[in-house]
Amino acid sequence: MRDRVAVVLLSGGLDSATVLAMALAEGFACHAMSFDYGQRHRHELAAAARVASSLGAARHVVVPLDLRAFGGSALTADSAVPKGRDETAMAADGIPATYVPARNLVFLSLAAGYAEVIGARDLFLGVNAVDYSGYPDCRPAFIESMERTINLATKAGVEAAERGEEWFRVVAPIIGMTKGEIIGAGLRLGVNYGLTHSCYDPVVRDGETRACGSCDSCILRRKGFKAADVKDPTLYA
Amino acid sequence: MRDRVAVVLLSGGLDSATVLAMALAEGFACHAMSFDYGQRHRHELAAAARVASSLGAARHVVVPLDLRAFGGSALTADSAVPKGRDETAMAADGIPATYVPARNLVFLSLAAGYAEVIGARDLFLGVNAVDYSGYPDCRPAFIESMERTINLATKAGVEAAERGEEWFRVVAPIIGMTKGEIIGAGLRLGVNYGLTHSCYDPVVRDGETRACGSCDSCILRRKGFKAADVKDPTLYA
Numbered sequence: 001m002r003d004r005v006a007v008v009l010l011s012g013g014l015d016s017a018t019v020l021a022m023a024l025a026e027g028f029a030c031h032a033m034s035f036d037y038g039q040r041h042r043h044e045l046a047a048a049a050r051v052a053s054s055l056g057a058a059r060h061v062v063v064p065l066d067l068r069a070f071g072g073s074a075l076t077a078d079s080a081v082p083k084g085r086d087e088t089a090m091a092a093d094g095i096p097a098t099y100v101p102a103r104n105l106v107f108l109s110l111a112a113g114y115a116e117v118i119g120a121r122d123l124f125l126g127v128n129a130v131d132y133s134g135y136p137d138c139r140p141a142f143i144e145s146m147e148r149t150i151n152l153a154t155k156a157g158v159e160a161a162e163r164g165e166e167w168f169r170v171v172a173p174i175i176g177m178t179k180g181e182i183i184g185a186g187l188r189l190g191v192n193y194g195l196t197h198s199c200y201d202p203v204v205r206d207g208e209t210r211a212c213g214s215c216d217s218c219i220l221r222r223k224g225f226k227a228a229d230v231k232d233p234t235l236y237a
Numbered sequence: 238m239r240d241r242v243a244v245v246l247l248s249g250g251l252d253s254a255t256v257l258a259m260a261l262a263e264g265f266a267c268h269a270m271s272f273d274y275g276q277r278h279r280h281e282l283a284a285a286a287r288v289a290s291s292l293g294a295a296r297h298v299v300v301p302l303d304l305r306a307f308g309g310s311a312l313t314a315d316s317a318v319p320k321g322r323d324e325t326a327m328a329a330d331g332i333p334a335t336y337v338p339a340r341n342l343v344f345l346s347l348a349a350g351y352a353e354v355i356g357a358r359d360l361f362l363g364v365n366a367v368d369y370s371g372y373p374d375c376r377p378a379f380i381e382s383m384e385r386t387i388n389l390a391t392k393a394g395v396e397a398a399e400r401g402e403e404w405f406r407v408v409a410p411i412i413g414m415t416k417g418e419i420i421g422a423g424l425r426l427g428v429n430y431g432l433t434h435s436c437y438d439p440v441v442r443d444g445e446t447r448a449c450g451s452c453d454s455c456i457l458r459r460k461g462f463k464a465a466d467v468k469d470p471t472l473y474a
Contacts, residue, residue, distance in 0.1 A: 061306045069298045070351050102350035105390035109346040113339035114307050136395040145386040152382050153342035158373040 012047030015126035018186035047197035104137035180227025194233035243359040249284030252363035255423035284434035341374035417464025431470035447474040
């Protein structure tokens with residue numbers, strides 16, 4: 001099994017850390033892939049490097065993605081992060097302000113190109129449609145359509161189809177799990193969630209990155225640790 | 238009509254220049270989009286800028302795409318360019334050495350993100366499946382699947398679907414045309430093909446970029462001008 005190689009999208013957050021642990025537990029040699037696309041994600045990139053190293057990824061690739069040509073309002077926007085919303089409020093507001101245009105489409109496209117280069121067939125990502133389904137590119141319909149498109153877009157995919165095989169697989173193992181279930185599964189696989197970073201609006205104090213505790217991501221994370229009935233290792237501001 | 242905005246992928250080659258002219262003729266304000274992903278394409282980027290300016294694109298956006306993290310063999314590989322092949326030889330060899338992993342998947346994903354930012358719905362690209370159908374990501378099945386995936390991946394696409402509308406459209410107007418037909422159509426729309434660059438292996442001599450004349454792209458281009466019965470404006474080595 002160990003000779004099978006997978007590409008795992010790794011943001012540095014709780015979800016993708018769990019998915020990396022799952023892919024490793026399935027026996028894949030994992031190439032973790034992160035994207036450097038703006039300032040808000042600096043803390044996440046540092047967390048991604050810690051997670052990849054601690055779990056034993058074969059490689060951690062950081063792809064620079066400079067989208068300043070898109071204009072100020074895109075992936076790196078400094079729009080206000082909503083604070084203190086409960087899940088009903090999050091759901092009622094529909095697709096959130098923190099939505100990034102076509103993010104998982106772009107990330108999976110680049111992951112597919114990389115996978116074809118290194119001979120990987122499995123692309124893992126930590127999208128989740130249960131706790132917070134506001135993002136369109138976290139839904140099963142997108143994942144299925146993306147898998148089909150990747151197989152049509154690539155040499156490996158088209159050549160396999162001629163043999164009656166499906167080559168690339170987009171694997172979203174936590175898409176149907178609650179945050180509590182995700183944390184429980186990760187802990188059983190040895191994930192150190194103290195290394196992960198979820199906050200959309202972190203504060204650096206005394207040289208340490210602290211989570212704000214009140215953005216959507218912090219609220220879902222806190223609730224997840226409570227639901228899993230384990231101590232939350234996050235450092236809050 | 239003029240207030241409608243489109244994103245047009247522009248490589249600097251003959252095909253995408255023609256597609257830009259077509260989109261402009263349809264009344265779109267066109268944001269031309271090019272990608273800077275490696276040395277071989279420097280001449281193409283200069284050509285893309287000339288073409289965008291001469292045809293009257295509203296804007297020309299160049300997105301840096303640094304894929305060195307992928308390893309040496311990907312988009313920027315310096316593998317040998319096949320020379321002197323006729324079309325039978327090109328077709329017999331299947332997917333060519335100049336194939337770039339998941340290229341149009343990556344480019345269209347980024348174009349979709351940009352389109353969502355600027356409020357464009359139409360993504361034009363110059364893929365062609367007639368003269369040379371070796372590339373999987375130039376085939377109609379890929380284009381259709383990609384369009385569907387973009388509409389599932391984006392806020393604008395999902396919100397339009399809820400109203401029963403299809404938002405993004407991937408438009409490949411020359412996908413079924415021969416090179417001769419493409420050149421004929423472009424000349425009628427005022428394309429100056431002397432500004433375009435097609436060669437995979439150009440030579441710079443006396444400060445001027447000259448096409449090799451014998452790579453697949455040069456061979457198809459030369460044949461196109463012959464078929465269109467017009468003078469080939471290309472400077473050959």
